[in-house]
């Protein structure tokens with residue numbers, strides 16, 4: 001039942017329609033959002049679109065604030081900026097992403113075979129706890145889980161199964177349509193108790209009973225392992241989150257240049273026609289299937305979603321900029337990027353800056369390939385990111401207290 005696919009927007013048109021349908025119901029979100037029920041109608045299900053910026057956080061917030069008084073939609077706006085907060089937090093501490101990336105293969109190489117077999121069984125929905133296994137199957141089938149189900153399942157993985165958080169986060173990364181290096185990695189760290197030292201999130205049977213559709217708990221197999229007094233926090237390594245570094249200084253718009261320009265589209269921001277690049281006159285537009293994670297790592301729904309959002313972005317960009325735009329399917333990013341520069345005769349490349357994660361990991365390669373051909377790579381940062389990411393220096397609540405009055409007043413700079 002829970003694996004019934006709710007439709008997840010993979011085009012800007014579908015995302016805007018979903019947003020428009022969600023806005024009238026948004027005042028009920030605060031009270032209803034924790035409820036986990038088939039169809040997930042209490043939440044927006046916009047994350048697979050927001051993740052790739054088919055629509056912007058600023059657009060979603062503006063739609064809510066344009067239709068309702070701030071207090072009526074405060075909870076919803078606050079959740080939207082949780083995403084912004086995680087993005088900024090990781091951008092100021094890229095080492096956390098690098099550590100996560102290297103931990104996964106290291107754990108796979110060093111853990112006992114029995115631990116790895118258990119991790120694979122839990123991920124495949126064979127833990128023996130029926131409710132958790134239903135969530136695992138839903139994730140595999142649809143690429144989505146409700147936020148509360150993500151919290152329960154991650155907590156089950158870490159605090160009940162006592163499996164390493166990094167392997168659970170890697171499983172989500174490969175399956176979630178909205179898989180995001182910041183929101184995913186940092187949410188797993190938060191459940192583990194690493195993000196806010198001393199605070200863990202514990203899955204509890206009473207909490208499931210309060211918020212889950214009763215049908216999901218109809219099969220009681222294994223539920224006793226989630227009994228409130230039974231679940232206790234897994235031991236934590238004695239590490240604190242690293243201190244925040246500076247945000248790299250990037251221009252707000254591309255410098256004017258007579259150069260023959262290529263526009264690089266990537267999955268961190270697939271809305272080039274809106275914002276700082278809208279006046280660009282590109283000679284060529286390209287997206288790369290190999291920019292980021294390789295297909296072999298990703299689940300079929302996640303691969304299909306990525307292909308759909310890239311294709312949608314190319315179609316919109318071609319129409320908006322009056323220039324051909326295509327996805328290069330070649331598996332070797334460096335070769336494809338170099339071939340694009342040469343075949344299009346480019347003199348510079350412009351892109352919206354990717355955030356810390358798989359696309360940004362390719363920047364050194366992209367720069368080297370471009371420089372070898374005498375081509376400059378220019379990255380531009382959106383106003384929302386430039387203004388808000390540097391505020392993610394401490395916990396979420398100081399961030400929110402800074403932002404709350406500015407959002408309530410709909411400060412123009414945030415929405416430019």
Ligand SMILES: Cc1cc2nc3c(=O)[nH]c(=O)nc-3n(C[C@H](O)[C@H](O)[C@H](O)COP(=O)(O)OP(=O)(O)OC[C@H]3O[C@@H](n4cnc5c(N)ncnc54)[C@H](O)[C@@H]3O)c2cc1C
Nearest residue numbers: 043044045046047079080083147150178179180183184187
């Ligand atoms: C272990 C774990 C892993 C997660 N991994 C991801 C991930 O990879 N990508 C991702 O986008 N979110 C992730 N989240 C956050 C959250 O679960 C999803 O953003 C949310 O469930 C998406 O569904 P929705 O669009 O219906 O959300 P809604 O409740 O309708 O919220 C609207 C929008 O606000 C943002 N948002 C809402 N809640 C959160 C949150 N807690 N953190 C950050 N942004 C939020 C999303 O962009 C979402 O689309 C994770 C949470 C947990 C506990």
